[in-house]
Amino acid sequence: MKELIRHEALPAIRMTHLSSVERELLPLAFGDFLDTAATATARATFYNSRAEQEAAIDAVHRDLYEMDRGVYAIALLLPGMTDYSRQIGAIRLLDAPYRDGVLTAEQEASVLRGLMNQLPPQRMLKLIGMLRQRRVNNARTRKLILSVLLGADNLEFWAVKYRRKIATALVHAWGRRTASTLRAVLAKPVEQRDAKERQIVQRNAYRFVDVDDRDRVEQCVRFVLGDESGLTMRRLVAYREAKRDFRRGRALPLETMEGLRSRFHRDKSNADVLELTKSQLTAGQRMAVQRKASESNVQIAFDPARQDAVRLYVYAFEMGMTGAIRAELLKKARDAARRLPVRFEHAAVLLDVSASMVGHETQARRPISVALALRDMLAETADWVTMVSSDGREVAGGELIEPVGDTSLAAGLVTLLKQDPDVVFVVTDGYENAPAGRFAEVVRAVRRMGVETPIHQFSPVFAAESRGVRSLCDAVPGLPVSKPEAIGLGLLKVLFEADVERGVAALLGMVRPVIEHFADNGRTIKDVRDAQRIEEVSHDVS
Template identity: 30%
Template sequence: MDRLAAEDMLLFVNAAITATGQREFRGDAAGQRLSLDFLHEYMAVNYRDLYAAALALDVNDHNAALIALRLLTTAGDASDGQRRVEGRLIAARLRALPPQRVYRLFRDLRRARVNNRRTRALIRDWLAARPDSALDAVKYRAGVKVALRHAHLAPARDELGPFLFAPFSRPRYATPLLETWRRAHYEKAAVYELPYTVAEGFAARHRIGRTAFLERIAPRLTRLERLRLQGAARRDGVDAVVADLGGMPLTRLAGYVLSLPVADRAARRAELTSALRAAARRACGPDAGRWGRVAAVLDDSFSASGSAQKRRRPLAVALACHHLLEALAGEYVALWTSGRTDALLVRPYGMTPLGDRVLDALEHEPQRLVVVSDGWDNAPPGLAAEVLRVWRTRLDPDRRVSAVHLNPVYDADAFTARRLAPEVPTVGVRRAEDVPALVRFARLAEGTTGLAELRAHLAGRVDRLLEER
């Protein structure tokens, strides 16, 4: 039974890292949501302690919110001790979530009519910890109203009540941002003093041209907004929106690089390569250069193009992993499935000859073998699994070489990230920045781990999360 529990937990964690309820290259959104809903229900009913502890792991924001929602809606099934631990875990994880995701969770709790004392306390404490209640009231107006009503709370500032529920009942506001929002209904100049996401709606209301709007709002854009808007701004002839690539998260930066035309990437080679390598060094931290000889097999086949909702996401993860592994390794060789050698110019194309590339990687006699792929080996089908089986059972039965398969894609039919071979652990990956932790977690997924070791790992992560709080 312990072995079964460990396997179930590992399967769930892989799903919670990769699945987002959106369409994948080979699967639709409805199937993924149905598959995820089953997994969450199964884990919450059978392994509630382990299910709650998953909040301390690298599960993505979508699944973290689903776990919090299910724990709160099924509070009656938990003991007093479980509820206390769950409350602390949920509170700690909520602070790490984007605010719009948290406000969506509060809306879902209201729809589910979950309004017990613990839920109200969580909402109260989260709102009280927000750094700028006026900014939240302007950017997430509907969400703040739902949260206050559901938890029966008074607004943090005297002016927020009238602003949220009767915004034009006052001729002016003392809080500068609230007053700017009021003036923006009548003055075009006030639009450019608001956050971009709010100002965009007012620009449409005042029929301000896109080019003029982007030029004047540029100083107020956040770093991520600049990154997202830079391509569109250039097409509109706006040079004021320039993305600052320094300090950008590695995987997000890789996605931005892949969004550029190949010609632009080639023209900006020095700038983009330097930014990617700097982001990789920040991500690997003290582990830089300590992984010895690393061989990576990286999937840039056509399926790496992802879907309309997750455009080029699998390829972005592979590109980010490439730069991270390069920074972690003492010696490094990268083998793309397409045969390309220029990582900056990769694009999703062709079949997936994983078996051939794994053979090529093993010829380099690495200390670590890392495969980043969706697991669909089709040129020829099954060759990678057979290569890895023979290698593990005949050539390296003592496991002198560490091997792991990182899969950025959720397979709804398998309820987890698709595996390459039973002999090599597969772990889901959402961000390349999580790879060092995921590789350590892969040891728990190799099929030899018992529940006690898994519980010890989870307990350590839980303690770390609660200490950070």
């Protein structure tokens, strides 16, 4: 993979706290971690049960965490990590006290804020639920929950959409008694609160909120804690009034209004709710409800530009491919390829379209969707591209391919190598059966005859039984991909194997903007960096 890396300037890091054995083991643990965390969802796959997935995921997380807590924390921020990996990573970091490593305590706090903010709201709230379930309630956890929730710009929307979950999260952070006290205190007008009450509000809420936002946050907190009196904010009022008047629910999210309909407006249909709340749908919902909308005769505009390529492919499998979607997919592929530090004259792509690429029923067609999105992006890394599928057909970018049949990749590899490309990318789940092992035999044969064209395997499926992706061949290790943007993870893995310190430096370089953005009190990572460990120098990595 080294040949893929262009010259880059990276900061130098000295990992003086690692023993020589740990320096050898860290790249292995890091590689396993990337394989797993970039694709793991803890759902059953075509091959593994949920329990197997969870056990395998936990093992790789533990290995890297125990090796270096800082590297583990930073790695969780990498683009391409799944939400589930970030959730269980954040829990692991919050559950154990800070330990010295490559990050300072302040930097780690920034990472945690970054992790929370990068999760979609429902998954962020699920993470808080998981913390509650595991009784993780230390000062760092409480501060993190309150700063993320009370400081959120979308708090009003979240309050009506996830009312109960936010209440549970706040009660977990404050404790039942404080939450109850706060509810009583916030019910009073500000000017009627005594000094002690003002102190309670300051300590538990105001310190996480800008001065201008205090009234907004107070109303939202009162609302989620069950006090609906004296509210003036648009959505909170709409919630209260929509119980009586269906039409007032226009400002509410679809799910919220659906809940109110089932309790207070049973004469109304799902289609009525969809029509009423269509202006409030998120971009993801607009895509998800297309089938329902079409069945209910409701027109809902859907902008493919606001979806990622994988979701667009999943959508196209369900609803059909259109010219607009294909154009958007190809544009996304071009944009993603532009951000990669590689460019080829001639690239070749071998695409596995066998039956197992459908994936498990809980994530149906996700593996093939990842594979197709990846194919499009890889095609855009070169001036000229040759692509064939496992069933021997030439394929084109943006083409929707239904997975069927057995897996035979060897003949396709030879077909591509005969075109003399700069590189061959094989996109597969790693299960070959016609026959098993033939691909590895072909790779050995071509190497023996002196063909050194780089061959790389990318796998969209996490296979727990091999603690990572399943490789077709020892000489071509499989690299995990959950979305095209995550392809840079493979480069990191190779850097770690070559030189731990340069690997950590590259890792830090990739996530530094996020850490800086979430640094506490405006301090950036530069300000808090330990000069003993990190010094800024330029390196050529090639």
